[in-house]
Amino acid sequence: MSFFKKLKEKFTQQSDAVTDKFKQGLTKTRDSFTGRVNDLVARYRKVDEDFFEELEEILFQADVGYETVEQLIEELKMEVKRKNIQDPVQVQSVISEKLVDIYESKGDSNPALNIQEEGLTVILFVGVNGVGKTTTIGKLAHQLKEEGKKVILAAGDTFRAGAIEQLEVWGDRAGVEVIKQAAGSDPAAVMFDALQAAKARGADVLICDTAGRLQNKVNLMKELEKVKRVIEREVPGAPHEVLLVLDATTGQNALNQAKTFKEATNVSGIVLSKLDGTAKGGIVLAIRNELEIPVKFVGLGEKMDDLQVFDPEKYVYGLFANLIDKEPEEYSAPE
Amino acid sequence: MAFESLADRLQNTFQRIRGKGKVNEADVKEMMREVRLALLEADVNFKVVKDFVKKVSERAVGQEVLKSLSPGQQVIKVVQEELTELMGGEQSKIAVSSRPPTVIMMVGLQGAGKTTTTGKLANLLRKKYNRKPLLVAADIYRPAAIKQLETLGKQLDFPVFSLGDQVSPVEIARQAIAKAKEEHHDYVLIDTAGRLHVDEELMGELKEIQELSSPDEIFLVVDAMTGQDAVNVAQSFNEQLGLTGVVLTKLDGDTRGGAALSIRAVTKTPIKFVGMGEKMDALEPFHPERMASRILGMGDVLTLIEKAQANVDADKAKELEQKMRTMSFTFDDFLEQLGQVRSMGPLDDLLKMLPGANKMKGLNNISIDEKQIGRVEAIIKSMTSNEKEQPEIINAGRRKRIAKGSGTTIQEVNRLLKQFEDMKKMMKQMTNMQKGKKKGFKFPFM
Numbered sequence: 001m002s003f004f005k006k007l008k009e010k011f012t013q014q015s016d017a018v019t020d021k022f023k024q025g026l027t028k029t030r031d032s033f034t035g036r037v038n039d040l041v042a043r044y045r046k047v048d049e050d051f052f053e054e055l056e057e058i059l060f061q062a063d064v065g066y067e068t069v070e071q072l073i074e075e076l077k078m079e080v081k082r083k084n085i086q087d088p089v090q091v092q093s094v095i096s097e098k099l100v101d102i103y104e105s106k107g108d109s110n111p112a113l114n115i116q117e118e119g120l121t122v123i124l125f126v127g128v129n130g131v132g133k134t135t136t137i138g139k140l141a142h143q144l145k146e147e148g149k150k151v152i153l154a155a156g157d158t159f160r161a162g163a164i165e166q167l168e169v170w171g172d173r174a175g176v177e178v179i180k181q182a183a184g185s186d187p188a189a190v191m192f193d194a195l196q197a198a199k200a201r202g203a204d205v206l207i208c209d210t211a212g213r214l215q216n217k218v219n220l221m222k223e224l225e226k227v228k229r230v231i232e233r234e235v236p237g238a239p240h241e242v243l244l245v246l247d248a249t250t251g252q253n254a255l256n257q258a259k260t261f262k263e264a265t266n267v268s269g270i271v272l273s274k275l276d277g278t279a280k281g282g283i284v285l286a287i288r289n290e291l292e293i294p295v296k297f298v299g300l301g302e303k304m305d306d307l308q309v310f311d312p313e314k315y316v317y318g319l320f321a322n323l324i325d326k327e328p329e330e331y332s333a334p335e
Numbered sequence: 336m337a338f339e340s341l342a343d344r345l346q347n348t349f350q351r352i353r354g355k356g357k358v359n360e361a362d363v364k365e366m367m368r369e370v371r372l373a374l375l376e377a378d379v380n381f382k383v384v385k386d387f388v389k390k391v392s393e394r395a396v397g398q399e400v401l402k403s404l405s406p407g408q409q410v411i412k413v414v415q416e417e418l419t420e421l422m423g424g425e426q427s428k429i430a431v432s433s434r435p436p437t438v439i440m441m442v443g444l445q446g447a448g449k450t451t452t453t454g455k456l457a458n459l460l461r462k463k464y465n466r467k468p469l470l471v472a473a474d475i476y477r478p479a480a481i482k483q484l485e486t487l488g489k490q491l492d493f494p495v496f497s498l499g500d501q502v503s504p505v506e507i508a509r510q511a512i513a514k515a516k517e518e519h520h521d522y523v524l525i526d527t528a529g530r531l532h533v534d535e536e537l538m539g540e541l542k543e544i545q546e547l548s549s550p551d552e553i554f555l556v557v558d559a560m561t562g563q564d565a566v567n568v569a570q571s572f573n574e575q576l577g578l579t580g581v582v583l584t585k586l587d588g589d590t591r592g593g594a595a596l597s598i599r600a601v602t603k604t605p606i607k608f609v610g611m612g613e614k615m616d617a618l619e620p621f622h623p624e625r626m627a628s629r630i631l632g633m634g635d636v637l638t639l640i641e642k643a644q645a646n647v648d649a650d651k652a653k654e655l656e657q658k659m660r661t662m663s664f665t666f667d668d669f670l671e672q673l674g675q676v677r678s679m680g681p682l683d684d685l686l687k688m689l690p691g692a693n694k695m696k697g698l699n700n701i702s703i704d705e706k707q708i709g710r711v712e713a714i715i716k717s718m719t720s721n722e723k724e725q726p727e728i729i730n731a732g733r734r735k736r737i738a739k740g741s742g743t744t745i746q747e748v749n750r751l752l753k754q755f756e757d758m759k760k761m762m763k764q765m766t767n768m769q770k771g772k773k774k775g776f777k778f779p780f781m
Contacts, residue, residue, distance in 0.1 A: 060381040063562035066372060129585060129613075130446025130558065138478075159613075161450075161490070162483025169478030183486075214588040247446060251378030251562025253590035274445065277531045279564035302445075302476070 046086050052077065055095070062319050063251050064282035068289050072098055096316050102285055103312045107292040111310045114240045114268070115149075120198055121205045122231055122238035126224060126261050127245035129212030132273035134163065136245055136299055137207050138170025139307035145174055149204040154194030155180035156187045156227065157211040167209050173304060177201075187211065187223065188230045195234040208239070215260035228265050243296065245271045248281030258287045272310070273299035280319055360396055366410050367392045377591035377630045380566040383600045391417055411631075418627035422596060426605040427620035429460070430551040430579070436469070436515040436523045438548045442541060442576065443556035444568060445529030448584035450480060452556050452610060453526040454487035455618035456582075459608075460522055461493075462616070468522035471511040472497035473504040473544070476528045484526055491615055494520075504528070505543045512548055525550070532571030545576055552579045554607070557594060559586045565594035566601050573602040583621065584610035595626050664759060666715045666723035673712065713741035714751050726752060 052073055059069045072095075079085070079094050103109060115121045123140075125133045134157065141151045153171050155178055157163035164180050171178035179194035191208060198206040210227060213220035231239050244267040246254050261267050272281045275298045284295050295310040367388050374384045394413050431437055439456070441449045453470060460466040470488050472495055474480035481497050488495035496511040508525055515523045525544065530537035545553065555569060555578045572578060581602070583595055586609045595606055606621040658664045715723065717740035722729050729737070729752060738745045 057381050060375060061563050063378075063564070066375050128560070128588065130448055132446055160483070161486035162479040162481075165479035165482045166477070214585060216589040217587075247558070247560075249444065249558070249562060249564045249568070250560045251565075251590070251594070252376055253378070253560040253588065254562075256589055274531075277444070277564065278533060278567045279562065283562065 047080055047088055047091050051088060051091075059282065059319075062280035062282035063254075064319075065252055065255065065286040068102070068286040071289075072102065099285065099316045099319065100312050103288050103316075106288050107294070109294050109312065111269070111294060111296045113296065115205065116237075116240060120203060120235055120238070121240045122195070122198075122208065122235055123205065123241045123243060124208045124210070124228060124231060124239040124265065125243050125245060126210055126265055126267070127212060128214050128247075128257055129160075131212065131245045131247040131250075132271075132299055133157075133212065133245045134166050134170065134209055135302065136243075136271050136273060136297070136307060137167065137209050138174060139299070139304055140297070141170065141176050141207055142174040142304045143307060144205050144207075145176055150202065151176040151205045151207065152194065152198045152201065152203045153178045154191055154206060154208040156190050156194075156209045158183055158185050158187050158190060159211040163209075163211065188226050191227050191230045192234065195231065199235075215257050221260065221264045225264050241269060241296075242267050243269050243271050244293070245273055246281065246284070246287075248272050248275045248298075249277065249279040250281070250283065252283065252286075254281075254283040255286055255290065258291050258293060262291055262293065267293055269294055269296035271295075271297045271299060271307075275318075276300045276306070282319060284315075363392060363395045363410075367395070370410070370414055373631055374593060374596075377593035377632070378560075378562045378565075378597075379593035379630065380563050380597035380601075383566070383597050386600075387417065387421070387596075415624075415627055415631065418596065418630065419624045422599050422623035422626055423605050425620060425622060426580075427607050429464070429607075432551045435519075435521045436512065437521060437552075438512065438523045438525065438550040439552040439554060440525045440527060440541075440544065440548070440550040440576075441554050441556055442527050442572060442578075443529060444531065444558075445477070447529065447556045447558045448610060449529060449556045450474070450483050450487065450526050451613075452554075452582050452584060452608075452618070453484065453524050454491060454493075455610065455615055456554075456608070457493050457522075457524055458491055458615050459618050466522050467520050468493060468524050469511065469515045469518070469520040470495045471507060471523060471525045473507045473511075473525050474528035475500035475502070475504055475507075480526075480528065487615070494518075504540060505547060508544045508548050523548075532568045532575075538571075538575050541576060553577065554580045554582050555598075555604070556582045556584060557598060559583045559592045559594060559609070560588060560590040561594040563597075565597045569598040569602045569604075573604060578602060578604045580605055580607040582606075582608045582610065582618075587611045587617070591630050591632060592626060593630050595621075596630060664762065666718060666726060666755065667720075669755065669758075670712065670715050673708065677708065710741070710743055710747065711751055714738075714743055714748055717741040726755060 055076075056069055056073055059072065060066075064072075075098055076091070076094060079098075080091060083090075083094075085091055085094070113121075113123070125137055127133050137153060141153055144151050151174070153167055153176060155164045155167045157167070158181065161183070164183060168178050168180070177197075179190070179197050181190050181193065187210060194206060194208065197203075208227070208231070210224060211220075213224065215221065228239065228242070242265045244258060244261050246257065250257070258267065258270070270284060270287065270293055272284055272295055275281060287293055288295070295312075295315075298308050298310050298315070300306045300308060370391060371384055371388050374387065375381060379387075391410075391414055394417070395410055429437075429439070441453050441456075443449050457468045457470055460468050470484055470493050472481040472484040474484075481500060485495045485497065487493075496507070496514060498507050498510065504527060511525070512523055514520075525548065527541060527544065528537070530541070532538065553576050555572050557565060557569065561568070569578075569581070581598055581604055583592065583606055586592060598604070599606060606623075606626075608618050609621050611617045611619050658668055714737060717737045718729070722733060722737075734745050734748050734752075738748045741748075
């Protein structure tokens, strides 16, 4: 059975809520999925340069990034030559295999969180401004609470107006406690308080929010290092997870973000947010390829249960849906 | 993967083909590949890139480039011209309604920076145009969004109109405009909730607000880091609402900002402002030619020069030059010069504007630690006037005292003295060189 078929089957067989969510995020492209496969194949009778060029553009469109695309296309061409493939249908399965390969060949791809069986688990959230850190924390708190964990949130974004209140609303929704100080106070001090509170109250998980910061702001990155040091000092082995939230609409700059945040805080996983739009966040493939950071969750909306565990096969399927969704809307070329 | 600037890439390509004596169409094609790569790396939408490259190569294959003695540079020139043209002229005007209040709607995806930009825009309206804006909190969906705008309003001392999160945004807008008329506000800035361009229900809500308030401006707020999807977003918002302008946010990051080009190409809507920082006055007019350089990875020399001109006193510079020539440059002068450079803004930002700076390994990540400079200042300020003028008299005892006085270590004092000595030597060499060329001397730090 081709990989492609396998993927499709996986989708049709599973009817649980998780898959439904994923489907919803991809409805537009999913509706005429089969029809479009035929379209693409019909347009290309054989696998030639034009076919690859089009494929390349489709991958660009998903923000996969130049280097990863070039690498992928090179490998594909070799594969096609080696196996003497001439039918585009066959190439498709090779493409998806390669994409999943890129993802899975690099280090640990297990999306499960490193939750301690005994004692406190500390999860630190980092990222640039506006990617959805606080929202993701709210969703994750809800999820962990549902699993029976005692969760506490630390309102470490003391800078942005309304950030503390925003986390409090999420705390209310999820029914978990939020440790905070006044706006403008030292985030490291907030963390210290929260860590003490979490220990005193015997919490299972402490989730730490931080202010959004652009990765090239050195002072702010140093502040983040300090926050992490406080956590390290107070709880041996913590933070157990450092999650970088990336906006799926972000382009090549996401790679810089991942690199710099990794240097500063040793990021252990990525949350790809806002994947319910038309953006595909293909840059996570490049990030995986270069920095080996696994994606742990995807955000698919603004509701409490819109946070899903990342599944590379489903993700690649999503890219594929885009691949088959040829020629979206035309716009007039600049004069 | 450090981004190489287009100029360097083209230079490399050209070096390979230079031996041939004459540049042909195939060579131009190769150069175009580099242009394409540069644009794709900068996140310009691939379709826009395709059209753009086609246009540039037509011009390049035409007489312009082939006949030129330096085809590499000629290509850059053509590319830059076309880019700047595509990006349109500078247009940072804000509409003024003949029947106040002028209504401005802020729209965009989640997390683009609408609320922050609303605050900055209000600030700009007051500072530059002496206006009295009313801020309207119409984001009833995101938790604490209203609170965020209210906090900004309080910080900046602007009134914020809100009806909580249980009243529809359309109703909020209606009442806000009525109130603005009553209280003689000349501007109404409506901060709407972030939404996906494919969310029909919420896009419908925006249309309702639009019909009701007939805004004079609808600004799409877009994150400068947006990738290929910028095209879909901008096109959707434009089709459904008819945008009048775009605000590009978070441009103080290290993104190349190709989204600017995509959005402009697709919507033909001018980019009016750019967000350059978290402070409330960090909203600047959009400069197409600077953006063009940035997208190409060629640095932002113009802004740097502008900053230098605004902050460096020409007379003082001349005086300093004289001092360097005569080798009478002292620690006092050094301190003054440090002050001037620092007044141009955070050094990291300045460094970023230098062409090729993001290419240089190390430079990319270094940060000039502002604190370090503070220490240098402290050391110099702990010297006596005599010591500043004649650093050679600083002996071990004096070093100890200076270190103590400035709260630094003797090693740090030693390092600074050594650096200062080296710098003086370098200046001497430079002045000699410059004399030979009969050119005016330029500032060492620039």
